[in-house]
């Protein structure tokens with residue numbers, strides 16, 4: 351009888367599974383605004399879409415990596431692990447599946463979000479962080495994978511509590527995000543997506559009767575090449591923004607539920623940063639150290655978001671003073687952890703969708719969420 355190999359499956363680049371470079375498509379949905387389905391059946395629109403096939407293959411490759419990495423994360427992450435161990439499990443598997451190429455070519459799309467409890471987003475451990483995951487924690491795992499700057503931004507929420515305390519907020523946020531995905535489409539107004547999300551989220555309450563609120567100052571966003579936030583924000587409440595979603599745009603649809611105020615403020619040590627596009631001139635009057643750090647960041651990441659650990663991985667040391675100069679000059683944007691009130695807890699689900707001319711593709715869709 352063949353000895354059951356209990357060896358963990360060796361990770362290899364996913365190119366081995368797709369030698370022809372054709373990656374699995376996401377979930378296809380019709381655009382909501384096209385009542386007479388003129389888009390869906392249009393030969394011309396499908397032809398148009400084929401012009402960007404290399405770009406869509408990059409997104410689909412990133413999405414397949416994302417699905418495999420989050421499955422591994424769910425199977426390996428346990429209370430008692432340090433946040434640094436958890437981040438390393440996720441990031442080393444992204445890099446391996448992406449083929450261990452330079453950070454700017456393919457791999458980690460932005461810092462691995464591991465925000466806990468009342469912290470809603472933008473927490474990842476810095477070097478020296480001793481924090482340990484507890485069985486009572488509710489953790490937003492927000493994973494970024496990019497291939498040639500095409501960024502897949504998708505997140506889910508992990509809990510370990512077995513009393514069912516978090517069941518309602520998890521159901522509410524999953525339902526709200528799916529609603530946002532369904533309501534999105536070409537010619538849809540951002541306000542209307544927000545209104546639909548808000549209605550669903552606020553129809554839930556926890557088992558002890560606490561209302562579940564949308565975090566009204568958090569949003570989804572469009573995504574550009576190497577740019578995680580393309581300038582359009584998708585609200586999760588009705589906010590009167592009549593801007594429309596447009597053909598060919600890529601959106602991260604994310605919703606956040608909270609038992610707190612439903613409003614977040616920046617708090618604590620920052621880990622997440624990104625170069626602001628077009629700010630090269632801003633470094634002129636700065637110190638030699640700041641200018642050197644700017645060049646290293648630009649060479650390593652371009653405008654992709656990064657965190658202190660990735661900067662250290664690229665060989666930088668004793669950079670903090672120069673980094674703070676770049677932030678003060680507006681050359682580097684800081685994204686500190688954003689928190690609701692102490693004692694509350696928050697949940698998130700997020701998918702990346704592509705507004706093809708003929709149909710909408712939920713490219714990060716998996717059988718998990």
Ligand SMILES: O=S(=O)(c1cccs1)N(Cc1ccc(F)cc1)Cc1ncn[nH]1
Pocket residue numbers: 460461463471472492503568569570571578579582583584602604622623624655656685
């Ligand atoms: O909150 S955001 O800054 C934003 C939302 C709307 C307009 S800008 N942000 C973009 C971002 C910023 C820094 C990162 F390292 C990664 C992403 C949303 C987000 N964070 C995580 N996943 N998605």
Ligand SMILES: [Mn+2]
Pocket residue numbers: 492493503504505604700
């Ligand atoms: Mn995200």
Ligand SMILES: [Mn+2]
Pocket residue numbers: 503570571602604700
């Ligand atoms: Mn996002």
Ligand SMILES: [Mn+2]
Pocket residue numbers: 683684
């Ligand atoms: Mn700032």
